[in-house]
Amino acid sequence: MSAHPIIDVSDLRLDYGGTTAVDGISFQVFPGEVVALLGTNGAGKTTTLDVLEGYLKPTGGSVSVFGVNPRTERARIASDIGIMLQEAGFFGDLTVLETIRAWRRFTPNAVGTDEALSIVGLEPKAKTRVGRLSGGEKRRLDLTLAVLGRPKLLFLDEPTTGLDPESRRQTWHFLKDMVDHGMTMLLTTHYMEEAEFLADRVAIMDHGRIVRHGPVSDIVAQESSARISLSASQGVSAQTLPPIPGAEIREADGRISLVTADPQPVLLHLLRWAEDNGAALQGIEVRTASLEDVFLDVAASGKVQA
Numbered sequence: 435m436s437a438h439p440i441i442d443v444s445d446l447r448l449d450y451g452g453t454t455a456v457d458g459i460s461f462q463v464f465p466g467e468v469v470a471l472l473g474t475n476g477a478g479k480t481t482t483l484d485v486l487e488g489y490l491k492p493t494g495g496s497v498s499v500f501g502v503n504p505r506t507e508r509a510r511i512a513s514d515i516g517i518m519l520q521e522a523g524f525f526g527d528l529t530v531l532e533t534i535r536a537w538r539r540f541t542p543n544a545v546g547t548d549e550a551l552s553i554v555g556l557e558p559k560a561k562t563r564v565g566r567l568s569g570g571e572k573r574r575l576d577l578t579l580a581v582l583g584r585p586k587l588l589f590l591d592e593p594t595t596g597l598d599p600e601s602r603r604q605t606w607h608f609l610k611d612m613v614d615h616g617m618t619m620l621l622t623t624h625y626m627e628e629a630e631f632l633a634d635r636v637a638i639m640d641h642g643r644i645v646r647h648g649p650v651s652d653i654v655a656q657e658s659s660a661r662i663s664l665s666a667s668q669g670v671s672a673q674t675l676p677p678i679p680g681a682e683i684r685e686a687d688g689r690i691s692l693v694t695a696d697p698q699p700v701l702l703h704l705l706r707w708a709e710d711n712g713a714a715l716q717g718i719e720v721r722t723a724s725l726e727d728v729f730l731d732v733a734a735s736g737k738v739q740a
């Protein structure tokens with residue numbers, strides 16, 4: 435790993451009046467890396483991006499982007515940075531082509547119009563008015579404009595929210611291709627699969643703090659528990675199951691989960707109980723914990739362990 439991070443965040447704090455949105459976080463992003471910020475609504479992800487993009491002044495701590503202060507020395511790094519906000523404002527009456535042309539005028543080093551249209555496959559929509567684009571097509575235009583100036587660093591705030599599963603996957607592949615060509619990315623997302631697909635490292639935020647940080651595989655490996663799950667049915671619910679030593683029993687969305695570090699004896703216990711009580715267990719699954727499980731555990735417990 436290079437000795438010089440592109441993004442360096444040290445003990446960052448950001449208070450909005452009485453609300454502490456970011457509460458002392460530190461992380462770095464190195465050239466060519468993709469880092470994803472995860473966390474529940476209000477965890478502080480967008481605020482962190484806003485500081486790094488130079489829109490907000492930290493209340494405490496420090497941030498640097500390409501080695502400079504992104505707020506006070508923004509002009510020095512602006513052409514190296516692309517930004518895809520959570521919601522972009524477009525002129526609905528302009529066509530996609532006109533929007534790209536307008537953007538090109540004030541984007542140094544912009545790619546050609548045809549190339550811009552092809553980045554995320556917007557050619558068929560070139561003459562469509564932006565106001566008539568679907569949500570997913572608008573997000574693609576957002577992405578096109580964010581990378582128009584061939585930035586070295588891309589900030590993406592929930593880049594695929596609102597997209598259908600196919601468009602989401604397409605966007606992942608577009609982004610992956612950009613990473614393969616050397617782009618560095620910091621993104622926020624609510625999709626665990628997106629983080630697993632794109633990110634070298636993730637940081638899970640909770641109440642303004644980073645509570646888990648590292649490659650997805652490490653974070654999941656640290657979660658030693660496995661999940662035995664089954665469908666709730668007549669006579670089988672979290673209430674009717676007996677206490678099972680070494681397992682925590684939960685029920686949500688019609689599924690019962692037994693969270694345990696040692697699934698074999700727990701499964702045996704469960705099957706014996708079913709046999710003894712004439713209960714038909716349906717939809718049984720046994721699996722190791724996933725990133726989503728870690729996320730849900732963090733969200734449920736509000737744990738704070740930076």
Ligand code: ATP
Pocket residue numbers: 450453454455473474475476477478479480481482
């Ligand atoms: P989401 O996943 O919903 O986008 P987030 O993790 O990006 O959430 P932020 O938007 O950074 O969270 O918000 C962090 C906290 O700061 C929240 O409690 C939010 O209500 C608060 N907040 C955000 N913007 C402002 C603002 N302009 N003024 C006051 N409080 C704000």
